[in-house]
Structure formats: structure tokens, C-alpha cells
Amino acid sequence: MSEPSGPTMASIGRVAGVSRQTVWNVLHAPDKVRPETRARVERAIRDERYRPNRVARSLRTRSARLLGYCMEPRGGPDLNPVQDRFLHAVTEAAEARGYHVLLFTTQRGDPGRRASSRGGREDDRLDGYAELLAEAAVDGFVLSDTTVDDPRQAWLHERGVPYAAFGRSWSDGEDPGPWVDIDGAAGVESAVTHLYEQGHRRIGFVGWPTGSGVGEDRVSGWRRGCERLGLAPGPLARGDNTSDTGQALAAELLDGPDAPTALVCVSDVLALGCLAELRRRGLRPGADIGVTGFDDAPFAALPGVELSSVEQPIERVGADVVRLLIDQLTGEPPAESHIVLAPSLRVRASSIHPTTDPVTP
Amino acid sequence: MSEPSGPTMASIGRVAGVSRQTVWNVLHAPDKVRPETRARVERAIRDERYRPNRVARSLRTRSARLLGYCMEPRGGPDLNPVQDRFLHAVTEAAEARGYHVLLFTTQRGDPGRRASSRGGREDDRLDGYAELLAEAAVDGFVLSDTTVDDPRQAWLHERGVPYAAFGRSWSDGEDPGPWVDIDGAAGVESAVTHLYEQGHRRIGFVGWPTGSGVGEDRVSGWRRGCERLGLAPGPLARGDNTSDTGQALAAELLDGPDAPTALVCVSDVLALGCLAELRRRGLRPGADIGVTGFDDAPFAALPGVELSSVEQPIERVGADVVRLLIDQLTGEPPAESHIVLAPSLRVRASSIHPTTDPVTP
DNA sequence: ACCTGTGATGTGATCGATCAAATTCGCTAC
DNA sequence: GTAGCGAATTTGATCGATCACATCACAGGT
Numbered sequence: 001m002s003e004p005s006g007p008t009m010a011s012i013g014r015v016a017g018v019s020r021q022t023v024w025n026v027l028h029a030p031d032k033v034r035p036e037t038r039a040r041v042e043r044a045i046r047d048e049r050y051r052p053n054r055v056a057r058s059l060r061t062r063s064a065r066l067l068g069y070c071m072e073p074r075g076g077p078d079l080n081p082v083q084d085r086f087l088h089a090v091t092e093a094a095e096a097r098g099y100h101v102l103l104f105t106t107q108r109g110d111p112g113r114r115a116s117s118r119g120g121r122e123d124d125r126l127d128g129y130a131e132l133l134a135e136a137a138v139d140g141f142v143l144s145d146t147t148v149d150d151p152r153q154a155w156l157h158e159r160g161v162p163y164a165a166f167g168r169s170w171s172d173g174e175d176p177g178p179w180v181d182i183d184g185a186a187g188v189e190s191a192v193t194h195l196y197e198q199g200h201r202r203i204g205f206v207g208w209p210t211g212s213g214v215g216e217d218r219v220s221g222w223r224r225g226c227e228r229l230g231l232a233p234g235p236l237a238r239g240d241n242t243s244d245t246g247q248a249l250a251a252e253l254l255d256g257p258d259a260p261t262a263l264v265c266v267s268d269v270l271a272l273g274c275l276a277e278l279r280r281r282g283l284r285p286g287a288d289i290g291v292t293g294f295d296d297a298p299f300a301a302l303p304g305v306e307l308s309s310v311e312q313p314i315e316r317v318g319a320d321v322v323r324l325l326i327d328q329l330t331g332e333p334p335a336e337s338h339i340v341l342a343p344s345l346r347v348r349a350s351s352i353h354p355t356t357d358p359v360t361p
Numbered sequence: 362m363s364e365p366s367g368p369t370m371a372s373i374g375r376v377a378g379v380s381r382q383t384v385w386n387v388l389h390a391p392d393k394v395r396p397e398t399r400a401r402v403e404r405a406i407r408d409e410r411y412r413p414n415r416v417a418r419s420l421r422t423r424s425a426r427l428l429g430y431c432m433e434p435r436g437g438p439d440l441n442p443v444q445d446r447f448l449h450a451v452t453e454a455a456e457a458r459g460y461h462v463l464l465f466t467t468q469r470g471d472p473g474r475r476a477s478s479r480g481g482r483e484d485d486r487l488d489g490y491a492e493l494l495a496e497a498a499v500d501g502f503v504l505s506d507t508t509v510d511d512p513r514q515a516w517l518h519e520r521g522v523p524y525a526a527f528g529r530s531w532s533d534g535e536d537p538g539p540w541v542d543i544d545g546a547a548g549v550e551s552a553v554t555h556l557y558e559q560g561h562r563r564i565g566f567v568g569w570p571t572g573s574g575v576g577e578d579r580v581s582g583w584r585r586g587c588e589r590l591g592l593a594p595g596p597l598a599r600g601d602n603t604s605d606t607g608q609a610l611a612a613e614l615l616d617g618p619d620a621p622t623a624l625v626c627v628s629d630v631l632a633l634g635c636l637a638e639l640r641r642r643g644l645r646p647g648a649d650i651g652v653t654g655f656d657d658a659p660f661a662a663l664p665g666v667e668l669s670s671v672e673q674p675i676e677r678v679g680a681d682v683v684r685l686l687i688d689q690l691t692g693e694p695p696a697e698s699h700i701v702l703a704p705s706l707r708v709r710a711s712s713i714h715p716t717t718d719p720v721t722p
Numbered sequence: 723a724c725c726t727g728t729g730a731t732g733t734g735a736t737c738g739a740t741c742a743a744a745t746t747c748g749c750t751a752c
Numbered sequence: 753g754t755a756g757c758g759a760a761t762t763t764g765a766t767c768g769a770t771c772a773c774a775t776c777a778c779a780g781g782t
Contacts, residue, residue, distance in 0.1 A: 005423070006495060008738055019762050024740070034760065051495035055425055056738035058416045059767050062366070066463070071449045084445050088432045091464040100498070102427070103452040103462040134367060134412035136768095137461070243664050269663075276664040299660035303604050303637040369768055380732045385770070395730065417768035420737050497738095725782085732775070737768105745762065752755080 007048040016044040027052070066102045067094055067325060068138035070128060072145055073106070082295065082314055083144070086166065089318025090142055097326050102138055104128050126155050133161060140325050142166070146179070148213045153177055164325035166317055168338065170213030178324040178337035180317050184214060184294070185221030187310035187343035188264060191292040192225030194308070194345055195262040198353040200290050204234040204253045204260030206270050208241060218266045218294065234260040239270075246273020247280075254281070254289075262290035262351070268297040268309055275307065275350065285350040292351050306349035313341050368409040377405040388413070427463045428455055428686060429499035431489060433506055434467070443656065443675055444505070447527065450679025451503055458687050463499055465489045487516050494522060501686050504528070507540070509574045514538055525686035527678055529699070531574030539685040539698035541678050545575055545655070546582030548671035548704035549625060552653040553586030555669070555706055556623040559714040561651050565595040565614045565621030567631050569602060579627045579655065595621040600631075607634020608641075615642070615650075623651035623712070629658040629670055636668065636711065646711040653712050667710035674702050 009020040016023070018041060025032045026041040033041070044050070058064045069090065071083075091101045106125050129152065132138045140162035143152055148170040156163045157176035165179040195203050205222045208215035219236070226233040235253050239245035246265065250273060253260055265271035271293030278285050285291050285306075293300060296311035320339050327334060370381040377384070379402060386393045387402040394402070405411075419425045430451065432444075452462045467486050490513065493499045501523035504513055509531040517524045518537035526540040556564055566583045569576035580597070587594040596614050600606035607626065611634060614621055626632035632654030639646050646652050646667075654661060657672035681700050688695060 005737095006497070009740095010738075020739080021741095021763080022761060025761085028740090032760075037760080049495065051492065053420075053738050054496040054498040055416060055419045056767090057740080059414075059420050059769095060738080060740045062767070064416055071452050073449070087448075087464065088434070088466070091432050092466050095466060101464040103448065103464065105449070105453050105456060131412065134410065135415040136367070137415040247664060272663055272665065279665060299663065299666075302633055302660065303608060304633065304640060304665075366767095370770095371768075381769080382733080382771095383731055386731085389770090393730075398730080414768050417737090418770080420739095421768080421770045423737070723782105726780090728777105728779085730775100730777080732773100734771105734773085736771080739767095741764105741766080743762105743764080745760100747760070748758090750755105750757085752753100 007050040008053065012041065012044050012048055012050050015048060016041045062136070063139050063329070064137055065099050066138045067099055067322070068102050068104060068129070068132050068141045070141075070143075071103055071105050082312070085314040086144060086318050089315040090322055093319040093322035094326070097322070099322075099326060101142070102132070104132060126152065129156070133159075139329050140164075142321055142325060146170070148211070162325060162328040164321045164328070166321050168213070175338065178328070178334070180320040180324065180339040180341065182312045182317065182343050183340045184217040184343070185224060187294065187312075187345070188218045188221030189225035189228075190345045191264050191308070191310060192222055193229065194347060195264065195290045195292065195351060196229050196231070198262075198290055198351060200262035201231060202234045202258060202260045203231065203262045203264060205236045206246060206249045206253070206263055206265040206274060207236065207238045208266050209238050215266055222264055234258070241267055241269050243269050243273035243276065246270035247277040248273070250274035250277035263292075265291065265293050268293035268295045268300050268307060271307055271309070271350075272299070272305065275305065286352045287354055290351040290353065292345070296346055300346075300348070308348045308351035309346055310343045311346045312343045316341055368411040369414065373402065373405050373409055373411050376409060377402045423497070424500050424690070425498055426460050427499045428460055428683070429463050429465060429490070429493050429502045431502075432464055432466050443673070446675040447505060447679050450676040451683055454680040454683035455687070458683070460683075460687060462503070463493070465493060487513065490517070494520075500690050501525075503682055503686060507531070509572070523686060523689040525682045525689070527682050529574070536699065539689070539695070541681040541685065541700040541702065543673045543678065543704050544701045545578040545704070546585060548655060548673075548706070549579045549582030550586035550589075551706045552625050552669070552671060552712075553583055554590065555708060556625065556651045556653065556712060557590050557592070559623075559651055559712060561623035562592060563595045563619060563621045564592065564623045564625060566597045567607060567610045567614070567624055567626040567635060568597065568599045569627050570599050576627055583625055595619070602628055602630050604630050604634035604637065607631035608638040609634070611635035611638035624653075626652065626654050629654035629656045629661050629668060632668055632670070632711075633660070633666065636666065647713045648715055651712040651714065653706070657707055661707075661709070669709045669712035670707055671704045672707045673704045677702055
């Protein structure tokens with residue numbers, strides 16, 4: 001029951017008959033130590049199963065070697081598939097550089113602390129960030145789900161707090177900090193191209209309400225794709241990110257003046273609604289109407305869904321975000337501060353026209 | 362660019378004209394301090410925005426106030442919906458007690474460290490646990506996805522490492538440690554009951570291969586339910602957790618000697634395969650054949666799926682796991698060490714018989 | 723006046739790794 | 753023989769909170 005309290009540099013030194021500093025040298029500057037001494041110390045380290053105490057190291061070096069990540073309260077079924085993979089990727093990349101990920105939430109646990117905030121009330125969402133920072137519990141933050149002019153980015157930037165974001169800042173002004181993002185426009189454009197190759201000439205778009213950076217980016221890809229292929233952009237409908245909305249929007253477009261033969265959707269959830277509407281009308285996805293989504297959510301691959309979708313290289317994003325962040329922490333020369341990654345279309349039944357041979361340009 | 366290096370107890374003391382220990386007393390034993398002194402110190406704390414340094418505290422008290430959680434490499438599309446919610450719940454519950462969650466993975470980042478392990482090679486999956494422990498980086502672990510006789514539980518138990526698991530140990534022997542689990546049998550039984558009330562008298566089961574504790578638990582609920590209702594258990598088919606398999610198993614059962622009118626599935630993924638097979642045969646889920654799943658995965662609620670499913674109270678599980686773990690850490694008297702929570706059936710179209718009035722017993 | 727007890731506050735040492743500077747050691751050169 | 757030089761190794765101090773005592777002030781009792 002008592003604390004065994006593992007070996008320390010001092011205890012290793014005692015075993016090997018050297019001082020604690022020599023032990024440190026063996027670990028961090030081996031060539032400063034005479035080979036036979038080193039061997040003796042290394043043996044002691046192995047025998048005693050010594051591992052440096054992370055906490056003590058953190059105190060001295062003033063770096064926790066921890067990256068903060070805020071778990072947003074789960075919204076719709078949309079963000080989830082990404083968050084899981086992203087976290088895994090971030091954790092793995094961080095470990096490769098000797099860091100770990102520390103999770104926190106926006107709702108502060110200890111109610112007593114809420115009062116300690118001074119008059120000028122900051123955004124509640126920032127409290128968690130502020131607290132971890134003040135407690136020196138993390139060295140920096142990984143952000144995700146950034147919005148247009150995300151207050152967190154400005155807040156962190158003002159205070160000189162290291163961070164890196166998944167999602168560009170979408171700000172008109174200069175960028176507060178480094179980010180990694182997916183080229184949504186390119187992803188959608190590739191979907192348009194694919195549908196064109198399947199024989200479609202009237203391609204509609206099902207999007208989100210205006211105002212979201214991500215959403216506008218994807219619409220622009222659709223416009224660009226149509227333009228490049230010499231098509232007049234088909235009809236456009238917008239609504240919030242639920243499959244019921246998707247179903248309604250699909251109906252709207254199909255009943256409209258110039259009904260599209262293919263629907264490019266800004267998200268898989270909306271696309272699923274479209275598929276439901278097609279089924280209701282007895283139309284076969286792919287054969288009668290081409291449909292594509294975005295995100296490659298887990299359900300897209302399921303039998304009975306088989307939704308073509310733009311897959312985001314989340315693992316790459318996670319790795320790059322961590323690299324940008326840790327490079328800042330270690331004072332590495334910042335190679336680049338904005339990374340845009342290309343997504344790739346995963347073609348499934350919902351967009352394949354059985355009788356049309358794919359045409360590669 | 363230079364380190365502002367926030368306020369410390371000593372600096373607060375200097376501002377308030379007292380010693381660091383008095384500052385400590387104000388924070389941890391306020392009644393030992395004269396009210397006017399206390400006021401002065403509290404003012405300084407507020408003015409300077411002092412927050413105790415977590416790292417220094419950890420070093421002195423030998424507790425990182427961090428709970429380790431291992432991100433398993435994502436397997437199929439099955440576990441994900443749960444992991445996300447679970448992590449959020451765990452993080453939130455931990456924060457309420459002044460702890461945070463530290464993520465790690467099984468693949469060790471630093472390749473140099475692999476060699477440092479001695480001859481008798483431990484299970485690779487345990488290395489991450491061992492390392493964090495040796496580095497004193499965490500105080501305990503939260504486990505999930507426990508298997509029958511999970512080696513991690515025994516390993517941690519042997520070393521007296523505090524932990525709590527989501528998922529019982531399923532061991533025949535005595536339990537190595539505390540866990541929280543979901544009463545899968547009860548969940549499946551409620552699905553059977555529900556289908557019975559919908560008029561079904563021949564209820565089949567689509568399960569996993571024998572050997573998984575979770576799977577056997579759920580089968581037993583099906584058997585128990587049938588027995589209680591005076592039904593002969595319908596046919597049973599087993600296969601791995603993919604929807605393709607689900608489709609095949611559904612076909613097998615429906616073509617079998619005594620075809621069931623309802624299918625209870627051990628997972629949503631398998632259930633989805635069943636739905637696909639029904640659609641292929643022109644059978645309407647709910648009206649012709651009742652189907653239920655398990656997990657209430659995000660896709661179960663989607664239009665075009667509408668799968669009845671057993672929903673697990675993941676948030677409760679997370680909160681309880683954290684409670685069991687932190688109670689150990691703080692030396693709280695262990696109130697209970699095994700918690701079984703009841704899941705609840707979410708009824709959707711896939712199991713509702715349009716013409717049958719529900720009968721409540 | 724003296725001792726004692728209690729409440730309030732201050733000082734020293736500690737956790738373990740790290741940084742800076744001091745010391746010892748091994749060897750050559752005068 | 754020893755001054756000198758570089759390599760090898762050691763000692764001292766530090767990060768900030770915490771614990772264990774030490775000290776101080778002041779009250780009441782004899």
C-alpha cells in the first residue's frame with residue numbers, strides 16, 4: 001500500500017556509483033560520458049527500469065508536454081465520424097514527438113471557479129482554455145470545428161498562446177495562426193467532374209445556409225466545376241444539416257423548373273435525405289439520379305446506402321496540425337503555416353450510371 | 362517573447378505582504394487565517410489572476426491528476442459511435458473532480474524506447490500503460506472495450522494500479538477490479554418483449570461468433586425473453602460484425618425450416634444487413650418482419666433506416682467509471698465496485714407492426 | 723514579572739529533473 | 753615536478769506547491 005516511488009536519477013546514480021548529473025548526461029549527452037561509465041549507468045537504468053519523471057521534468061523545463069483539445073458537446077450526427085478519427089491521429093502524432101493529448105470540455109467542473117473570473121466576462125467557451133493555460137497544464141492547443149472568425153483563434157493569438165487549428169480561420173483579415181484544412185472546393189469539384197463523366201449535364205447542389213465558411217467553400221467548388229466543364233450551374237437549394245431537410249431540398253430541386261439529373265450534396269447527412277426522397281419517388285440512385293455526399297461518414301459505405309462521398313484525409317490533417325503546433329513549441333522554424341489537403345472522391349453505387357462508360361478526359 | 366511566467370504563491374505573498382504559506386492557508390485552510398489578512402491575500406490573488414501551477418502541485422503531491430485513456434485503433438464502424446460519447450462523458454466527469462483525461466495509443470511513438478524493454482516481452486498493448494505509469498504521468502486508467510479475461514485488467518491489478526473499466530471482465534475467476542457495464546441481456550430481452558407485443562411469436566437471433574462475453578450476454582437475454590414469454594427460441598445464426606454478414610445471416614434464417622417473423626440482432630451493423638436483405642426480398646421491415654439492433658448507432662435514426670435499437674446510457678457509464686476510479690485515487694471508501702446499467706429500447710419503424718395494437722402486459 | 727497555551731504567520735526542506743558553474747581527473751609540455 | 757589544458761564528473765541552485773516545524777504575538781493564570 002505504501003508508495004514504492006520508482007527510481008530517480010539520484011537513485012540510479014547511487015546504484016551506478018555516479019552523481020545524478022552523470023545519469024542525466026548519459027541520457028541526454030552520451031558523448032560527454034566515458035564509455036565505461038556510460039555502460040555502467042545504462043545498466044543501472046535498465047536494471048531499475050528507470051523512466052524519467054514527466055512531472056518533475058515539466059516543472060523544471062516549464063513545459064507540460066501536453067496538448068489541450070476541447071471536446072465540444074456533440075452536436076448532430078455530423079461531426080462525430082470526424083472527431084474520433086481526428087483525435088486518434090492527433091494522439092498518435094503527438095506521441096511520436098513525446099507529447100500527449102489532454103482533453104477538456106467547455107463546461108467547467110468546479111463551480112467555485114466560475115466566480116473567480118473578473119468583471120469583463122469572457123466568452124464561456126474560452127474559460128477552459130484560460131484555466132489550463134494559467135495552471136500551466138498544457139503547452140498549446142489543438143482546435144477543431146473552427147468557425148468564421150472563430151473567437152478562440154483571436155483570443156489565443158492575442159495572448160501569444162501556441163495553437164494550430166483544423167479548419168482555416170475564414171477571416172477576411174490576416175490569419176491569426178496556423179491551420180490545416182481540406183480543400184472542400186476541390187473535393188466538390190471532383191464530384192462534379194465524376195458526375196459529368198457519368199453522363200450528367202445538369203448537376204444541382206444541395207448546400208447549407210449561407211454564412212458558413214466551409215459551406216461556401218464547397219459551393220464554390222460546384223460552381224467552378226460546372227464552369228470548367230462548360231455547364232450552366234444547375235439549381236441550388238440550401239438548408240440546415242439534417243437528412244429530413246435533405247429530403248425536402250431534393251424534392252424542391254426535382255420538382256423545380258429545370259430538374260437536375262444529379263445532386264451534389266454538401267454533406268452525407270443531406271445526401272442521405274436526398275436518397276430517401278429518390279427512393280420515395282421510385283427513382284434509382286445512380287441509374288436515374290446521381291448523388292454524392294461529403295465526409296465519407298461511416299454510414300455512406302453501408303449496404304442499402306452506398307453513397308459516393310468525398311473522403312477527407314483526417315489522419316493527415318491530424319498529423320499536420322500536430323506538426324504545426326509542436327514546431328512552434330520547440331521553436332522550429334515554421335516551414336509553412338497553412339496547409340490545404342486535397343480530399344478524394346470515393347465512388348459508390350449512388351453515382352454510377354450502369355450504362356455509361358466512364359470517360360476519362 | 363520572454364516568459365512572463367505567471368504569478369506564484371510566493372509572488373502573491375509578496376504583493377499581499379505575507380509569506381507563501383499564508384497564501385496557501387488562504388486557499389486550503391481559510392479559517393486558519395485572520396479575516397483581514399485573508400481578504401488582503403484574496404484580493405492579491407484576484408488582481409494577479411493567480412492559479413496554482415498544476416505541475417508543481419503534482420510533483421509535490423505525487424499525483425498528476427490525470428487519467429489515462431488508450432485510443433484503440435479504430436476497428437470497424439461499430440465501436441466509434443460509442444467511443445466518442447464515452448470520452449466526452451469521461452472528460453466531463455473527470456473535470457468535475459479536478460482531473461483531466463490524457464490520451465495515448467498503443468503504438469509507441471519513440472522507436473528508441475521499444476528496445477529498452479527487457480527480455481520477457483510483455484504484450485505490446487501494455488507498453489503504453491507501463492510507460493505512462495513509470496513516468497508518473499497519470500494516476501490511473503480508464504479502460505474500455507474489455508474482452509474476456511482482458512490481459513490489461515490482470516496486469517494493472519497485479520501492479521496495484523488504479524483503474525476502472527467500461528465492460529465487465531467476463532472472467533470466471535474473481536474480478537480483478539471495478540467496472541461499469543450495460544446489462545446487454547436485459548436490453549435484448551426488452552427487444553424480445555417488444556416484438557412479442559407487436560404480435561411476433563417466432564423470434565430469431567442474429568449474433569456474433571461464440572466466445573465474446575458481450576455477445577453471449579446478449580444471446581442469453583434473447584433466450585431468457587423467449588422462455589419467459591413461453592416461446593420456443595427461434596432460430597439462431599452467428600457471424601462477424603459486418604452488415605454483409607448480417608445480410609447473409611438474415612437470408613439463412615428466412616430460408617430455414619422454421620422462418621422467424623422477427624429478427625433480434627446483436628448489433629446495429631448486423632441489423633442493417635438484415636434490413637438490406639429484407640429490402641432485397643421486397644419485405645417491409647416492421648410490417649412484414651420485425652428487426653431490432655443494438656447500440657443505437659447514429660445511422661439507426663436516419664430516414665430510410667429507422668432501425669429500432671437498444672440504446673446504451675453511455676453518458677452514465679462514463680460518469681460512473683470515473684467515479685469508481687477517482688474514489689480509488691482519493692482513498693474514498695469503495696461504495697460499490699461493479700455497476701450494471703439498464704439500456705432502453707428505442708422503438709422505430711423497423712419493429713412496429715402497423716396493424717397490431719401494442720399490448721402492454 | 724513569569725510561564726504557558728493558542729492562534730497566526732514564517733522558514734526550511736522536499737518532490738525529481740535540469741541548468742550553470744565548480745571541481746576533479748588524466749594527460750601533455752616545459 | 754608542476755603548470756596547464758581539456759575531458760569527465762560533481763555540487764549548488766532552481767522550478768512552484770506542499771508539508772513539517774519553528775517562531776511570534778498576545779491572552780490568561782499564578
